[in-house]
Amino acid sequence: MIRSPGGFGGPGSGAPARVGSTGGWIEVVCGSMFSGKTQELIRRLRLATIARQKVQVFNSALDVRYGRNHIISHDRTRIPSRPVKSAKQILDWVVADTQVVGVDEIHFFGHELVAVCEELANQGRRVIAAGLDQDYRGVPFEVTAKLMALAEFVTKNLAICVVCGAPANKSQRRAETKRRIVVGAGDTYEARCRRCFAR
């Protein structure tokens, strides 16, 4: 399985913070459903909190899976979060001394999230953005793709195909719906590999 090169001092290694003094950066944690994106986001945010860095976390107000004031992974670990209606609201809510900004489910946001993350990083903050890289058709989410291109660090998580057990990077939708974003996970999607993914 492809994992992030956390060993070279990147975000996965818990590298010492340089935020504010020598510049910020963007980390993207992406992948399919059930690949542990939110878990990884929460892990990095917790490490920053343990290091007494000032952390703020945001999620889309569209994402109401488990409750509005937390982000919660499928294994039920949680961290407080502020839901925002648009990416620009993140800039309104970030306070001056915040060093680390986490954003979950970035695919819920529009293009303006890219500029918002760029601005936060240019202000010297560490930005950790997590979300889906592809929709249920296997089409890239533009916002994730752009952020991956601009980010200093990209971690692409893989799930395990429920059909054959191979590494899976597709989110197979089981319910009959044409909407691109369906809130909810458990019985709506399953992880599939390239060969087992049915378009």
Ligand SMILES: [Zn+2]
């Ligand atoms: Zn498979």
